[in-house]
Amino acid sequence: MRRRNLLAGTTGAVCILAGCTGSTFDRLRTTRPGTDDDDAGTDASDETDRDAAESKSDDAITVGDPDDAPFLGAHPPHELTLRNEGESDRTVSVTITTDQGSGDNRADSTVDSGDDALLERGFDLSAREELVITLVEPRSYAITVTTGDDGTSESTVTDGVSRRPFDCLRSRTTITLRGTDVETASSSTTIPCPDPDVVDASLAVGEGQCAGRTDRERATVEFTDESVVIAGALGTPTPCHDLSLAEPTYDADRDLLAVTVAVGTQAAANCIDCLGIVGYDARTDLEGRYPDTVAVRHRRRDETRRITTAESPAGE
Numbered sequence: 001m002r003r004r005n006l007l008a009g010t011t012g013a014v015c016i017l018a019g020c021t022g023s024t025f026d027r028l029r030t031t032r033p034g035t036d037d038d039d040a041g042t043d044a045s046d047e048t049d050r051d052a053a054e055s056k057s058d059d060a061i062t063v064g065d066p067d068d069a070p071f072l073g074a075h076p077p078h079e080l081t082l083r084n085e086g087e088s089d090r091t092v093s094v095t096i097t098t099d100q101g102s103g104d105n106r107a108d109s110t111v112d113s114g115d116d117a118l119l120e121r122g123f124d125l126s127a128r129e130e131l132v133i134t135l136v137e138p139r140s141y142a143i144t145v146t147t148g149d150d151g152t153s154e155s156t157v158t159d160g161v162s163r164r165p166f167d168c169l170r171s172r173t174t175i176t177l178r179g180t181d182v183e184t185a186s187s188s189t190t191i192p193c194p195d196p197d198v199v200d201a202s203l204a205v206g207e208g209q210c211a212g213r214t215d216r217e218r219a220t221v222e223f224t225d226e227s228v229v230i231a232g233a234l235g236t237p238t239p240c241h242d243l244s245l246a247e248p249t250y251d252a253d254r255d256l257l258a259v260t261v262a263v264g265t266q267a268a269a270n271c272i273d274c275l276g277i278v279g280y281d282a283r284t285d286l287e288g289r290y291p292d293t294v295a296v297r298h299r300r301r302d303e304t305r306r307i308t309t310a311e312s313p314a315g316e
Contacts, residue, residue, distance in 0.1 A: 061132070062134045063118050064135065065137075068137065069137050070223075070290065071290070074289040075289070076170045077134045078135040078172070079173070080135060080172075080174075080175070081172065081175070082130060082131045082132075084125040084128065084130070085177065085178045086177060086179055089124060089127055092125050092131075092146070093121070094122075094143070096135070096141055096142070097116055097117050097118060097142050098116065098141065098142075143173075145182065168190060169188045170191055172186065194289060196250055196286050197287040198250065199286065202245070202282070203244070203245035203280060204280065207278075208238075208239030209239050209277060210274035210276060211235060211275045211276060217232070220310075223310075223312055226290075228294050229284075230282040230296055231279075233279045234298050236275070238273070238275070239274065239278070241264060241278065243263060243264055243280050244261070244263075245259075256291060256295055257284070257291040259284060259295070260297040261282060261298055290312040291312065293312070
């Protein structure tokens, strides 16, 4: 396969597999949906177009950085295969963008190219050859493939790749060029979905102060770096009271992780006589995957209140 000049810069990380992947990613990428290598699962679409092309390019492309993708074992990368099943060489240009649509996470009828393109590149695809593009990050993508020497004679826009980051699916999209036709087929196979496993939990407590009229107990939740990070503030009897973190608990039936921050003892022998507000940062490191929901609770004496809940982020 002869690669043409780059059509546009990319905003996402694009690299050759040998230069940016680790053993876990290599194993996941080479295990295709619907093959005997799958641990278990049910095919989520028809099994059309699964025969391999006679020639496969070694110049596979990765869009995204495997190091930035959370829980690769639970959320394998999506494989996009371009296959030329004709008897002559084909000129192909590929544009991949983040699908900004909402609701059903499907692409629009057209895809704008430009600075927001994750990949915008042209290829010369030999007869009976296929090119594999691996989409690493769990998000929704819109894909445009244009074929023809003049760049306008034939074109197709896929329905898009919908990827919730917690789908526990191994998925694949194949775009086949056959004569003047362009065909698109998708398949996916469920894989065992691990439960979230808490490997560490920590609490950093700020300096307390007298609570003003506008001070309220609060908590915000962020899902980042395979951790749940909570920034909050808890009301205390005095500004000198310490805070403590209970062991996070996971409810598998509701797929819910509960994090409880409690009022502790007064750290100072003498303290100003006012109701306090104490800020904190709580972090829970996980293995397996993110839970569907995180509940943050505050505890004072025998009273426990749910302050907020947060859903794990959907695919972008």
